Amino acid sequence: MSGKSLLLKVILLGDGGVGKSSLMNRYVTNKFDSQAFHTIGVEFLNRDLEVDGRFVTLQIWDTAGQERFKSLRTPFYRGADCCLLTFSVDDRQSFENLGNWQKEFIYYADVKDPDHFPFVVLGNKVDKEDRQVTTEEAQAWCMENGNYPYLETSAKDDTNVTVAFEEAVRQVLAVEEQLEHCMLGHTIDLNSGSKASSSCC
Numbered sequence: 001m002s003g004k005s006l007l008l009k010v011i012l013l014g015d016g017g018v019g020k021s022s023l024m025n026r027y028v029t030n031k032f033d034s035q036a037f038h039t040i041g042v043e044f045l046n047r048d049l050e051v052d053g054r055f056v057t058l059q060i061w062d063t064a065g066q067e068r069f070k071s072l073r074t075p076f077y078r079g080a081d082c083c084l085l086t087f088s089v090d091d092r093q094s095f096e097n098l099g100n101w102q103k104e105f106i107y108y109a110d111v112k113d114p115d116h117f118p119f120v121v122l123g124n125k126v127d128k129e130d131r132q133v134t135t136e137e138a139q140a141w142c143m144e145n146g147n148y149p150y151l152e153t154s155a156k157d158d159t160n161v162t163v164a165f166e167e168a169v170r171q172v173l174a175v176e177e178q179l180e181h182c183m184l185g186h187t188i189d190l191n192s193g194s195k196a197s198s199s200c201c
């Protein structure tokens, strides 16, 4: 891949066993392990991609979802450009815990402007038949909690996995573009001597 690449850090958060490591491994190595072990602390893998003409190196951080590993994962939240809040559609509790993961991330990543931070929500394991969370209620949660994009994935079947990581990149690029737009607006307004409009930043 040629051209200057933008390094983006995305982080996968969610309950233990929802499939975070499996999503990362499917995306980066195109492999799936039906006997995957729980993650201890954090792990990361890189993948280069091109989204809408931008070259990006995606650094994907996979965290341990089990509560006992909280102190090992939270120091790695800072500097993340996007957070993928993940639950498993066959595990209602993992869906109900999404709000806790969102709060934990905002606190430990020290997000200054949570309303504009790019979160993406993933409902994983859609290949399973014993579903406990409907698409509609997951979409409703996303609407109510920040109007986040929602994608249903399967690391096992490779459903929407690439789409999910590309969506994370698009969300980050959109925020970046908005910031650039606002800064440009301020510059123009400052040059013309008028008060800068703050409608978008």
Ligand SMILES: Nc1nc2c(ncn2[C@@H]2O[C@H](COP(=O)(O)OP(=O)(O)OP(=O)(O)O)[C@@H](O)[C@H]2O)c(=O)[nH]1
Residues within 6 Å of the ligand: 014, 015, 016, 017, 018, 019, 020, 021, 022, 023, 033, 034, 035, 036, 037, 038, 039, 040, 063, 064, 065, 066, 124, 125, 126, 127, 128, 153, 154, 155, 156, 157
């Ligand atoms: N059927 C199905 N099983 C999956 C899928 N994704 C992951 N699994 C299985 O679910 C189990 C847990 O997957 P992991 O990827 O280790 O889950 P995790 O969220 O990383 O778990 P922690 O490391 O404990 O936080 C493993 O047995 C996986 O094989 C999926 O899309 N479909």
